[in-house]
Amino acid sequence: MTGLPGISGYIYPNEFELQWGLLIVVYPYLTGLVAGAFILASLERVFNVKVLQPVYRLALLTALSFLIVAPLPLLAHLGHPERSYEMFLTPHTQSAMAMFGFVYAWYLMVVLLLEIWFDYRKSIVIWSKEKKGLSKYLYKLLTLGATDLSEKSLLFDNKIGKIITLIGIPSAFLLHGYVGFIFGSVKANPWWSSVLMPIVFLFSAIVSGISLVLLIYLVTALVRWKQLNMACVNRLAELLLYALIVDFSLELLDFIQRLYESEESIAILSQMISNRLFISLIVSQIILGSVIPMLAIVLARFGKIPDEMRRMFYFAAAILVQVGIFSTRWNVVIGGQLFSKSFRGLTVYKIELLGQEGLLMAGLLLAMPFVILYILSKILPPWSEAELKVSAS
Amino acid sequence: MIKEEPKIPRREFLETCSRKIPGWLVIWATFEADQILLAQEESKYDPTQHNYAMGIDIHKCIGCGRCADACKKENQVPAEPVFFRTWVERYVIPTEGETRVDSPNGGIDGFPELKGEKDILRTFFVPKLCNHCANPPCVQVCPVGATFISQDGVVLVDETYCVGCRYCIQACPYGARYLHPTKKVADKCTFCYHRLTKGLLPACVEVCPTQARVFGEVGKGSSPLRRFLRFNDVTVLKPSLNTEPKVYYAGADGEVR
Secondary structure, eight states: OTTSTTOEEOOOGGGSSOSSOHHHHHHHHHHHHHHHHHHHHHHHHHSOOGGGHHHHHHHHHHHHHHHHHTHHHHHHHOSOGGGTTHHHHSOOTTOTGGGHHHHHHIIIIIIIIHHHHHHHHHHHHHHHHHOOTHHHHHHHHHTTTOOOOOHHHHHHHHHHHHHHHHHHHHHHHHHHHHHHHHHHTOTTOTTTOOTTHHHHHHHHHHHHHHHHHHHHHHHHHHHTTOOOOHHHHHHHHHHHHHHHHHHHHHHHHHHHHHHHHOOTTHHHHHHHHHHTSIIIIIIIIIIIIIIHHHHHHHHHHHSOOOHHHHHHHHHHHHHHHHHHHHHHHHHHHTHHHHBOTTSSEEOOOOOOSSSTTSHHHHHHHHHHHHHHHHHHHHHSOOSOHHHHHHHHO | OOOOOOSSOHHHHHHHHHHHHHHHHHHHHHSOHHHHHHHHOGGGOOGGGOOEEEEEEGGGOOOOOHHHHHHHHHHTOOSSTTOOSEEEEEEEEESSSOOEEEOGGGGTTOOOOOOSOOOEEEEEEEEEEOOOOSSOHHHHHOSSOOEEEOTTSOEEEOTTTOOOOOHHHHHOTTOOOEEOTTTOSEEOOOSSHHHHTTTOOOHHHHHOTTOOEEEEETTOTTSHHHHHHHHSOEEOSSGGGOOOOSEEEESOOTTOO
């Protein structure tokens, strides 16, 4: 299709329009945050990493807020959103995508909502007695009638919570590994088709989840004028560093493997990286999103600097990691469509500002989880109980 | 009660019969009765008796683009040059350097003349369309099963069922699918299924002036495709992907992909 603007070389005529745009970039970004935040929360619960206790509930609520929004970009992207329920009614069992609804419903209903409810049940019962007015009834409703606070029932809550977390970890792996599989299993697309795809998705999810919870913890403590638990922050930063190292190594491995194997598609993919993805891949994903944050965390965590400065470093690193992970999603989703499957040419992606799949919509969808998190944190305060008591007195 | 006069008087009716029935009998004797009925009455069309496929002879294609044009007209494919059920590519292989490919408006308006290019080794045209794979990745990935292989071996999309997720478009290695801009569903070549069931050829095959496109059936001795496969060295596109295409190319260069 030479002659059309932005095209270089030859692309199949039907490839001129990119099928999956900005919203499909947002989708794996959101689900990654869900899975990552949940895996972080389960560290505290299952592996007894007590130092992470201050962010346990925060991580759970973060996961829930993002999970609620996660299917919306998909829905908005469909040509016929009104038919989406067909995926539940008549799923095509061979399709990787058909399972999304079930994986999502499982994760939302069985894992997150249950875990949060069991974890909060004691607090909800107490609030339903203490609070006044309308909120009293809200909490009464939230108890679902289970108001027993005997030691036996609390032990039961704890036990069930642990079991759900145990089921939750593989579910979180499933949720995002599965999103990776949607891309990794497309054999027609050499940029996507890779057995490493689900694993890379998973580790980048863990990276993004930890950095998001770290960010939210830093910001909320600042806004609420509360003392940060520095041990917790340090541990979060450490975990973020380890996850970053694994994620970066995996992606590097994928990259080296492709270069070394040098298959039919390598020429066009190299062209794409140097012409179309240079900023988003080399600069944003690798340098800004991986290398600099790793160095910053190493410096801040193990260097001899004051806590104030340390927090600044962590904050900057976490922000950069978010930019990097968003770029990663961009490079996968958009990158996979910028080259022709004839391996003879490149096309361009033009983002629209307004419209169903535009920049504004994407911004809205990215802001929504934070609004939901704010509301959730008002109903179910995730701050530690000692802290709540102090603020109440 | 008044007896109604028949619309055709009895005498006239009998006369007509005596004139026409012998003619019908001749036809009856010439062809098999069920064949006639199959061709004439769609309701009696039996899809299990067919397995359609296509042969394309690269040497015969002159790049006139009539096929792509006929396809757009027959199937109301959107006119914009970014939606095609079939299109024609021109390959220009120079004596040295990279092969160049183009397909301006799918070849419908012909191709610009190659002026002053002296280093050309070979050029040829390649008509492209959905390969109606026997192992189609597009069908595999459809989350609701809106795209499927029909009993007669044609890959189709149920446009009343497609949710427009576009996973099938991503999964197709041949770029044969697009999202219909107004229907918002995946769209693609159907081998002119509405014509097949009437016993007609696909529009692109019908209009091809050089018979570069041969339509027929896999495994049927009487099919023109049998002859095509018998007398040509054929290949399929991207065989390594194991999609088992049912569009067979004769004389396709290794550069074609």
